[in-house]
Amino acid sequence: MILEILKYPDKRLRTIASPVQEVNSEIKKQVKDMFETMYAAPGIGLAATQVNFHQRLIVIDISDEGNEPLCLINPEIMQKNGEIEYEEGCLSVPNYYESIKRANEIKVSAQNELGQTFEIEAKEMLSICIQHEMDHLNGILFVDHLSKLKQKRLKKKAVKQSKKL
Ligand SMILES: [Zn+2]
Numbered sequence: 246m247i248l249e250i251l252k253y254p255d256k257r258l259r260t261i262a263s264p265v266q267e268v269n270s271e272i273k274k275q276v277k278d279m280f281e282t283m284y285a286a287p288g289i290g291l292a293a294t295q296v297n298f299h300q301r302l303i304v305i306d307i308s309d310e311g312n313e314p315l316c317l318i319n320p321e322i323m324q325k326n327g328e329i330e331y332e333e334g335c336l337s338v339p340n341y342y343e344s345i346k347r348a349n350e351i352k353v354s355a356q357n358e359l360g361q362t363f364e365i366e367a368k369e370m371l372s373i374c375i376q377h378e379m380d381h382l383n384g385i386l387f388v389d390h391l392s393k394l395k396q397k398r399l400k401k402k403a404v405k406q407s408k409k410l
Pocket residue numbers: 334335336337377378381
């Protein structure tokens with residue numbers, strides 16, 4: 246099922262997600278729907294917060310073919326190294342791209358869609374994507390990393406656009 250993606254400046258995007266207590270059938274269904282929604286968008290990452298489901302769960306696929314699905318439940322960053330700057334976008338902030346600085350290499354511990362704990366080392370694109378999606382779980386959008394002036398301009402534009410719809 247394709248889910249509705251919340252758009253900035255929707256306040257529900259500011260919700261801090263709770264840990265997933267158990268990877269049960271409800272969570273598995275949510276993972277499936279989130280992959281479907283992400284691929285349909287199309288996007289390379291989606292956090293539960295963006296579809297108004299406030300538990301710590303993200304899905305990612307940065308491959309060109311869309312055949313490397315990665316599901317992270319209750320992700321935690323264990324280590325961060327280096328710095329990388331990349332022009333990011335977000336399904337919740339359509340048609341807006343800005344350069345953001347993040348850690349280049351990260352080590353993450355999480356559970357998969359079977360509830361098994363695993364660790365993953367990520368760099369560059371995958372690392373950026375995981376950090377971006379994990380921010381969503383804490384109610385943070387990539388545009389929050391920009392200057393106050395840029396944020397003000399963007400908000401004005403987004404409010405104007407949402408009134409047109
Ligand atoms: Zn995003």
